[in-house]
Amino acid sequence: MIFKLFRSRHGDDAVVALNARVNAAARAPALYGPGFIPDTVQGRFESLAVHAVVVLRRLRALPDPAPDLAQEFVDRLFLEIEHALREIGISDLAVPKRMKDYAKGFYGRAKSYDEALASGDDSRLVEALARNLGASHPDAPARLATYIKEADKRLADLDLAAILSATDLFPDAAAFVGGEIRT
Secondary structure (H helix, E strand, C coil), X not given: XXXXXXXXXXXHHHHHHHHXXXXXXXXXXXXXXXXXXXXCXXXXXXXXXXXXXXXXXXXXXXXXXXHHHHHHHHHHHHHHHHHHHHHCCCCCCCHHHHHHHHHHHHHHHHHHHHHHHHHXXXXXXXXXXXXXXXXXXXXHHHHHHHHHHHHHHHHHCCCHHHHHHCCCCCCCHHHHHCCCCCX
C-alpha cells in the first residue's frame, strides 16, 4: 500500500507540461498592463484560476482518460500554489489555512466562469471577471472576457493529444487586452 505513494501516475509528465503552459499563459505580461489585472499575489492567482478553468472545461468534456488527467492537473495546480506560498515566506502553520482559502476561491470561480461560458451570455462572463480579477479600468473585464472566450473556443477544437502537445493553448493575450486603456 505504501508503495502507491512513490509510484508515478500515468500522466505526471503530461500534467507538469500542461501546468507549465497554463502558468505561462496566466503570466502573460499583457494581462498585467495598466488597468488590467493587478500584478500581485492575488492577481496572479486570479489569472491562473481563469486560465485553468478554461483548460479544465475542455478536459472534462473529453472521453477517458481526460477527466482523470483533469483531476491530476488540479492536484498539480494546488501543489504549485502551495510551493509558491512557501517561497514567498508564508509560515508552515499558515499554509494550510491559505490553501483552504485558495481552494474555496478556486472552486467558486470555476463554477462562476464555467456557468458564464456555458450560458453564452457575455455579460455574465464580464461580470464574473470584473468581480474576481480586480481590473481597475471598466473596459478591462470586457477585453479579458473576449480573450477568455477565444481561448475556450480554441480549446473546444482540440482533442486530448492536441491539448497535451500544443505549444500555445491560449491566444496571444496582447492581441485582446494589449494596448493602453485611456481614462
